[in-house]
Structure formats: C-alpha cells, structure tokens
Amino acid sequence: MSTRAPLDSRMSPIPGSSQLDRAQSRDVRELISFSTRGLLPMFDADKQIFCHRLLRTEQGIVSEGLSPRYTIMTLLGLREVELAGMDTPFDTQAIFASFVRETDWIQGIGDLGLLIWLTATFDPDRLGKLFSTFHCETALDRCPDAQEARTMELAWFLAGLAHAAETTPKLVSTLTDSSLKTYRRLKENQGEYGLFGHLSTKNSLVGRLRGRIGSFADQIYPVYAMAKFAKAFHFEEPLDPALQCATAVCRAQGELGQWWWLYDARSGRVSSRYPVYAVHQHGMAPMGLFAVQQATGQSFKKFIYKGLAWIYANNELGVDMRDTTQNLIWRCILPKNSQKKYWEMVSGLVRSSNQDVPARSLKVLYEQRPYEFGWLLFAFAKNAEAQPGYEHV
Numbered sequence: 001m002s003t004r005a006p007l008d009s010r011m012s013p014i015p016g017s018s019q020l021d022r023a024q025s026r027d028v029r030e031l032i033s034f035s036t037r038g039l040l041p042m043f044d045a046d047k048q049i050f051c052h053r054l055l056r057t058e059q060g061i062v063s064e065g066l067s068p069r070y071t072i073m074t075l076l077g078l079r080e081v082e083l084a085g086m087d088t089p090f091d092t093q094a095i096f097a098s099f100v101r102e103t104d105w106i107q108g109i110g111d112l113g114l115l116i117w118l119t120a121t122f123d124p125d126r127l128g129k130l131f132s133t134f135h136c137e138t139a140l141d142r143c144p145d146a147q148e149a150r151t152m153e154l155a156w157f158l159a160g161l162a163h164a165a166e167t168t169p170k171l172v173s174t175l176t177d178s179s180l181k182t183y184r185r186l187k188e189n190q191g192e193y194g195l196f197g198h199l200s201t202k203n204s205l206v207g208r209l210r211g212r213i214g215s216f217a218d219q220i221y222p223v224y225a226m227a228k229f230a231k232a233f234h235f236e237e238p239l240d241p242a243l244q245c246a247t248a249v250c251r252a253q254g255e256l257g258q259w260w261w262l263y264d265a266r267s268g269r270v271s272s273r274y275p276v277y278a279v280h281q282h283g284m285a286p287m288g289l290f291a292v293q294q295a296t297g298q299s300f301k302k303f304i305y306k307g308l309a310w311i312y313a314n315n316e317l318g319v320d321m322r323d324t325t326q327n328l329i330w331r332c333i334l335p336k337n338s339q340k341k342y343w344e345m346v347s348g349l350v351r352s353s354n355q356d357v358p359a360r361s362l363k364v365l366y367e368q369r370p371y372e373f374g375w376l377l378f379a380f381a382k383n384a385e386a387q388p389g390y391e392h393v
Helices: 017-023 028-042 070-084 091-099 108-120 124-133 136-142 149-166 167-187 205-210 216-233 240-251 278-296 300-310 340-347 369-380
Strands: 049-057 060-066 212-213 262-264 270-272 330-336 362-365
Touching: 028 049, 028 060, 028 070, 028 369, 049 070, 049 091, 049 369, 070 091, 070 369, 091 108, 091 216, 108 124, 108 136, 108 149, 124 136, 124 149, 124 167, 136 167, 136 205, 149 167, 149 362, 167 216, 212 330, 216 240, 216 262, 216 278, 240 262, 278 369, 300 330
Parallel strands: none
Antiparallel strands: 049 060, 212 262, 262 270, 330 362
C-alpha cells in the first residue's frame, strides 16, 4: 500500500491571505441561515418536493420543474443542519415520509445510491426492506449506469452503502461484497495522476471517446464516497485514491480559488475551466475535502476557504454571487460564447487549459438549483462549530 504524502511545496501559494482570513472569519451560521431561507421558494408544499431550478427572468424569479434527485440532496443538507442543533423552516421528516412513497423516478445505480443514503439518514430501520425491494446485491450487474461504470453514479451508490453501514452496523457484513465491488469498479476510472474519468473507457465506444474526461463532480463525489467507505467499513485502502484525487484537484485550483469544470484523467491536466460553478465552490468541494480531511487527518482547510471566497466577489468578475434580496447564490460564471467551453475541452486533450480569459468574455448565469444549497448545508452544518472565530463575527 502506498504512503499518503502531504500536499507538497509545488502547490501554488494562496494569494491575498487577508482575503482568505476574511472568508474564514465569515459567520458560517449566517451562511446556513441564508441558504435555508433561500430554499423556501424552491419547495412545492402541495407535492412535498423541491423544484428543478429557480430562474431570473424579466417577470421576476420563476420556478421550473420538480426534481426527486435534488430533493434528496436538499433533505440531506437540511438534516445536517438539524443534527447540528439549528432550526430550519421545513418539516424534513414529513417531506421524507411523503417522498419515499413513490420510487418510480429511480433510473439507475446513482439514484438508488442516493435513496439508500437518504434512508440511512432519516429512517435506518427501513434499509432492510429497501435493499430487498430493489435487489441491491445485483444492482451493479443490472443498472445501465453501473454497467457503463459512470463515475458519479458509482460514487453515489458507494456513499449510500457507506452511510447505511455507518448508521446500521449490523449491515456491514451483508454490504461488504457490494461495496468492495463498487469501489473497485470506481477505482478503475482513476488515472495515474489521481483524477477520474467520466466513465469506463473499456465498455463502450462512448466510453473510449469520452470516458477519460471527468467533470469536477466526477472528482469530488469519489473523494467523498471513498473516505466514507473507508471509515464505515474500517478499510484503509480507499484513503489513498481519495487523497490522490483531492490532492490533484487542489493542485489545479485556480488563483482565485476556482474549482475547474473538466479534467483529463489520462494526462492529469485541466481539460476545460469554464463554467465555474458556485456549488463547487461552496458545497461540493467542501463536502468532499472535509470528508477526506476527517478520514486522513490531512487538512484541506485553506483550499476550502480559498474556494469559498470566490462566492464573495473574489472572482473573475469581481461580483458577489449572492443575491441577498432573494437569498440566492447564482449558478456559475461562464463564457458568453457558448461554443468556447467546448473548444477548450477539445483543445485541452493535447495541452493544458491555462490561458487567461478576459473578464469581458464571461458572464453570470442567473439561476439556482436547490441541491446547491443542499450540499452547502451538508458540508458546513457539521463543520461550522469546528472552525475558529465563527461564534461572533
């Protein structure tokens, strides 16, 4: 087993330490309160489910669609807030009870993993029936996304199994084989530089053409899942690939704390930088990095808060991504020319994507999705008290 090495001196120093200090001194409780308020217009009280997105239009803020997947992620965040002793404006138990009555939205291993994760969090006693109903022991062989070895979906399934084992230790022995099989299939998508591709490059033509390029989600969800898997099953091996990936994305982090969009697992390079998504900055990166930090003892705090500062106007456009009047955080900064991001991805196959992008060529996308606040709450509710200076700022 390889030795886990610390983040080394080749990593770029963080510019503007005073900016980082300000980000670290912000009141995380206020950020959590801001997020829970922002979720209110995203919730359909009649159907007990969260929307797909809020969109800013000339007529005002408009809610579009409904999303079971986003509802799960949002409930997971809200539950962490409650477990941390803070109030939310939602009856999460009632929403959960209503939500699990219908499961026809489940399309694959990823959705199943999220449902297992949610059930382990809200009602672990239901896990046995869930595993039996969905024949989870054979799901890896039946579900198309598992057969294609899609990285994000496999990570969700592994995370679900890990949370089930953590909340219900008696299930560990029955879940070990499926968890190991999922972990090993996921690990095959990781390149020698620590980065993950989007799906297996062996199982299909699409995989051979597209599989090596992984999104930020394809990096951070495996980091989280492997860290949780190692902890729940007392199995140290997954900490190496989790730490390798966490280290790789931190080395690639932009000068302003950006978590870039696409990565080439084969070359170890950033394939395409934009869009830079707010949820990566305030939710998903902290979620994954806090998990691997807890599992390994290696601190990623400076990278987490450098990324968080991007939300507070320390970004390419110098704009606060929060709309404090609407309690929203806008979705991303992206190129005005929609074709540019695809050209950057193609050119990134042969060279590193590191050219300066002028601010005049970028814009803000004025929409938000509920899961973005869900992962923010999930990441910071459990970590707010652990950070210095967060009681009175």
